[in-house]
Amino acid sequence: MMRPDRGTGLALRYVAAVAVTLLFLFPVYWLFMISFKTPEEIFASPPVWWPKSLQLANYAVLFKDGDVVTIWNSVVIASVSTAAAMIIGTMCAYSIARFRTGGNFFTDWLLSNRMVPPIVIVFPVFLLYVKVGLVDSYLGLILLYTAFNLPYVVWMMRGYIQDIPLELEESALVDGCTRWQVFLRVVLPMARSGFFATAVFTFVFAWNEFIFALVLTRAEVTTFPVQVTHYFGGQSNFWAKIAAMSALGTIPIFIAVTLLQRYLVRGISLGAVKG
């Protein structure tokens, strides 16, 4: 950084940061505003920047019709599949990182699973699920999302675990830990930032996943993204429902990210340095 214009440089950087933040925040702001507007306000021209009253009718409808249950469905499916992928994936990653389980090829092969475009396997999976009776069930989507996220979790966690100095683990072994204790008492705390960062991305993937949810669910476990699409081409006030539903759908992610923010920034930048 150049000394003489440090003040100006700093100011410019703040201006740029604020501008970019506003740019990214605007759609979110607009979404929430629509969810509070009356139908007239939604279609008003020039646009209404701030509705007269923050009326909750659009939300009330969702609760009355029972549409919000789809959010609950998404919460269950995304949380359980994230937990499963994180637990299995982290243990798998530890095994690969420290014992070279499966050799070099295995890790690359794992990652290559992520490269298959989901659409390619939607219908085979659908036919399979019809046979085994997993269509329109929590378990069906949970299994699928876990499988989808596992390669990502293994790949990311392997990187974080490799960054942990071996001495820490060896010292724990000599001090009287079993391998399992080393994993719980040294590896997990040391990889905490990366763990939570990975978990958030895993959760977001499961939360947003659409194609499989669309094809593999009927009425029982419709997820929130699928539900939103049901409003397209519906009644005249469908914009209001889309906005209200979407607003509700961002809240869990918002909560997760806020709670884990401390770890997220470190976890993501760790990964960035590691490459």
Added chain:
Amino acid sequence: MGRLSIEGVHKHYGKVHALKGVDLDIAEGEFCVFVGPSGCGKSTLLRCIAGLEEIDEGRVRIDGEAVEGLRPRDRNVAMVFQNYALYPYLSVFENIAFGLRARKVPDAEVRARVGRAAAMLGLETFLDRKPRELSGGQRQRVAIGRAVVRDARLFLFDEPLSNLDAQLRDGMRAEIKRLHQEIGKTTVYVTHDQIEAMTLADRIVLLRDGRIEQQGAPLDLFERPETRFVAGFLGSPQMNFIPCRAEGGALRFSCGRSLPLSRPAPEGRDLLFGVRPEHFSRPGEGDPRPRLDVEIDLVQPTGARTYAQFRLGGVEATAELPAHAVERPGARIALAADMARAHLFDAATGRAIRD
């Protein structure tokens, strides 16, 4: 408690033959130091004792019990690592207590034992801090605390001081020695610093290329090296090795100079005359000792002593002299060598020649 015996231990890392048959017995309470050049297998041997590496052949016994098949936790040894190996997310207290917690020692006893270890190492006021809030020396003390707090049969140290600056290192070295005197635990200590080795050890084990080159009390190795390698490894500046031959009761150097021998030496073979720099001196008037007339070509004052270099027998040799013995390069002076403390080595095999 704490007898260690190693028999015919071999260790391979893939194609690398890191330990080539090591035999060693360490008595209870002994302070044993492994030294040797980088890559000679010191850490490997230590890790084999700790159980962090599996050996391919041979036996490792602790108190008579064969431990090759045991996991590290079942060997009941404590180890201090070069980079401290402290857990950044735990307080100093919990770092020291780590091994006790892993073994599910009751809380009251953990408190008592950690308190005692902390007092011994002067860490009482730091117990609530995180490792990153400590200096390097304090961190190493915590690492030692982790070992002390456990009732281990052996203490293993792998270059515990090499990350500290010189001054701190001297202090910690003394502290480790004092600690050993207090606790009296059998200790195996790896270093490549010969000062550490000489000052700490009851016994030095000098390793070279996966084998034990020589072992014994520090002064024993220093004064009676069995090979040229041992002689050259211990002592600073290094011992001079000057090519020569024995002829008619004298050593003849290629430059034409010679020194009378004080004891018989095999004739007709290439030899190395080994003499430590401090065993050269300037003979006074009427000194009966044989003299070497040399021309000094480099003078290195270090304060108390001055190192003077000269050529002898086609190689550069060093003499350690009093501070003002030589002022400038180019000086021609007479030197006397202490022949009783000098050594002869076979140039081909490197083995010492004794009578």
